[in-house]
Amino acid sequence: MTVRILAMAVLALALSGTAARAADPRYPNWPCTQAKVPEISLAAVWAGPALDDVQNKWKDDTKVSALVSKLSARKTPLDEAEKSVKEFLAGSGADKAANAKLLFAGLFDTLNAQRSQVMIGLERVSRKQREAADNIREESVQLQALQGATPRDDAKVDALSNELIWKTRIFEDRHKVVRFVCEVPTTIDQRLFALGRLIQQEME
Amino acid sequence: MSRMWRVGLLSGLALTAAPAHAFIAYVSNEKSNTVSVIDTESWTVTKTIKVGQRPRGIDFTRDGKFVMVAVGDDDTIQMIDAKSQTVVDSLPSGPDPELFAQDAAGKILYVANENDNTVTVIDLEKRARLGDIQVGVEPEGMTISPDGKTLINTSETTNMAHFIDTSSRQIVANVLVDARPRFAEFKHDASELWISSEIGGTVSIIDPGKHEVIGKVNFEIPGLRKEAIQPVGIGMTRDDKTAFIALGPANRIAVVDTATRKVMKYLLVGQRVWHMAFTPDEKYLLTTNGVSNDVSVIDVAAQKVIKTIQVGELPWGITIAP
Numbered sequence: 110m111t112v113r114i115l116a117m118a119v120l121a122l123a124l125s126g127t128a129a130r131a132a133d134p135r136y137p138n139w140p141c142t143q144a145k146v147p148e149i150s151l152a153a154v155w156a157g158p159a160l161d162d163v164q165n166k167w168k169d170d171t172k173v174s175a176l177v178s179k180l181s182a183r184k185t186p187l188d189e190a191e192k193s194v195k196e197f198l199a200g201s202g203a204d205k206a207a208n209a210k211l212l213f214a215g216l217f218d219t220l221n222a223q224r225s226q227v228m229i230g231l232e233r234v235s236r237k238q239r240e241a242a243d244n245i246r247e248e249s250v251q252l253q254a255l256q257g258a259t260p261r262d263d264a265k266v267d268a269l270s271n272e273l274i275w276k277t278r279i280f281e282d283r284h285k286v287v288r289f290v291c292e293v294p295t296t297i298d299q300r301l302f303a304l305g306r307l308i309q310q311e312m313e
Numbered sequence: 314m315s316r317m318w319r320v321g322l323l324s325g326l327a328l329t330a331a332p333a334h335a336f337i338a339y340v341s342n343e344k345s346n347t348v349s350v351i352d353t354e355s356w357t358v359t360k361t362i363k364v365g366q367r368p369r370g371i372d373f374t375r376d377g378k379f380v381m382v383a384v385g386d387d388d389t390i391q392m393i394d395a396k397s398q399t400v401v402d403s404l405p406s407g408p409d410p411e412l413f414a415q416d417a418a419g420k421i422l423y424v425a426n427e428n429d430n431t432v433t434v435i436d437l438e439k440r441a442r443l444g445d446i447q448v449g450v451e452p453e454g455m456t457i458s459p460d461g462k463t464l465i466n467t468s469e470t471t472n473m474a475h476f477i478d479t480s481s482r483q484i485v486a487n488v489l490v491d492a493r494p495r496f497a498e499f500k501h502d503a504s505e506l507w508i509s510s511e512i513g514g515t516v517s518i519i520d521p522g523k524h525e526v527i528g529k530v531n532f533e534i535p536g537l538r539k540e541a542i543q544p545v546g547i548g549m550t551r552d553d554k555t556a557f558i559a560l561g562p563a564n565r566i567a568v569v570d571t572a573t574r575k576v577m578k579y580l581l582v583g584q585r586v587w588h589m590a591f592t593p594d595e596k597y598l599l600t601t602n603g604v605s606n607d608v609s610v611i612d613v614a615a616q617k618v619i620k621t622i623q624v625g626e627l628p629w630g631i632t633i634a635p
Contacts, residue, residue: 150536150537150538150541151536152534152535152536152537153537153541153562153563153564154564155581156565156579156580156581295604298584298604299584299604299605299606302564302583302584302604302605303605306581306583306621309581310618
């Protein structure tokens with residue numbers, strides 16, 4: 110009985126997931142209510158000087174690339190990251206403007222890549238979840254058949270019930286994790302914007 | 314002589330040392346269900362007030378004693394006492410109030426209720442509902458003409474600005490604007506009505522006498538897709554010479570010369586910039602930035618962003634004590 114309720118809950122979940130996915134037909138596997146924006150455009154976060162001459166040069170500057178890794182890490186609190194930006198630029202002397210551009214270019218590339226990785230992961234999990242939902246749906250039909258059969262094979266019923274409970278639990282846990290991870294692209298946007306804005310202010 | 318010198322010196326000192334007038338700004342945070350109180354002298358949040366669910370439209374009463382905040386998911390407008398900075402009462406709006414406007418005397422409040430296509434009329438002194446006006450689908454932007462005779466309400470779905478006679482409470486004209494009109498603002502001399510269209514990406518300028526669109530402000534930011542430019546909030550300087558327009562996910566405020574109707578400058582503020590308010594001395598303009606969860610402070614004369622203040626989650630509206 111519990112299993113049947115669970116299975117129905119899962120079905121409802123899976124169905125609501127499908128409805129949410131239909132929101133943007135371009136991204137059928139996108140599991141989040143937040144709209145999928147595949148890339149952050151430079152102009153949305155940067156109103157400073159053109160970065161055409163920077164390209165990948167930030168990677169060749171060991172100091173800048175090390176700072177980029179530190180600032181891009183989510184474990185670095187934002188206020189600490191902001192402090193590091195200020196210190197780095199304050200200590201840059203005549204290279205301040207050039208360093209500011211290098212640093213921002215590095216952050217832009219790195220955080221955009223980090224964001225893409227998260228989104229790819231979300232879509233992969235979303236595909237897996239759909240498969241899991243299909244599987245749970247099938248097995249709950251099987252279970253119903255087993256329960257109604259005469260003679261009834263209690264050992265089989267128990268085994269399949271347990272399996273279904275287990276699978277349902279995994280499904281629900283993943284569902285919760287997905288909802289949590291859906292916030293991550295926005296968190297990355299916020300970090301990139303906040304650091305970019307600070308760098309521009311420091312350049313003025 | 315020496316005394317005059319001393320007086321001169323003192324007044325000189327006073328001039329340089331005098332702090333800018335301190336004002337109090339209230340910001341509604343749509344997601345955290347709070348209102349942040351900002352002191353404009355220290356530029357810090359001095360208090361966070363818990364309010365109802367989904368606070369959006371926010372405005373001071375004309376006497377400066379209360380702050381009204383529309384809490385859409387609670388279907389009401391709450392009144393915050395500006396002295397105690399706590400919620401003390403509520404007003405009877407319709408379902409899902411989003412934005413409202415009050416007449417010049419501060420006696421009548423008009424509330425746009427997003428869910429039932431009406432504007433509720435409220436007597437602010439008695440805090441009682443006077444009636445409803447049927448308007449277009451999903452009423453959104455609200456403003457009143459400087460003479461108080463015309464209420465403007467924009468409808469998100471029908472893309473119209475409704476002109477409502479405040480005495481008869483009847484719609485007297487409809488003007489079609491671009492897709493999803495969000496906000497309406499009169500010039501102080503009442504010669505023009507500006508309406509932002511979030512999806513259309515424009516601001517329509519209407520002759521309020523003829524009920525005709527007489528011009529448009531267009532926006533272009535190199536490197537940004539057109540859909541990322543979504544005009545919402547509008548702020549007009551008292552001399553009507555400069556308009557500031559919030560461009561949503563373009564993360565910028567456009568500074569517009571109202572004579573040429575051209576953008577003079579774009580200021581990068583915060584993510585998803587939505588609404589704004591001037592300090593009463595018009596030295597500063599404060600904008601709410603929904604995704605970066607902060608408020609930007611713009612020096613109006615210098616047309617420069619000078620400060621960022623972290624507030625609650627999804628800051629939406631802002632009002633500053635008169």
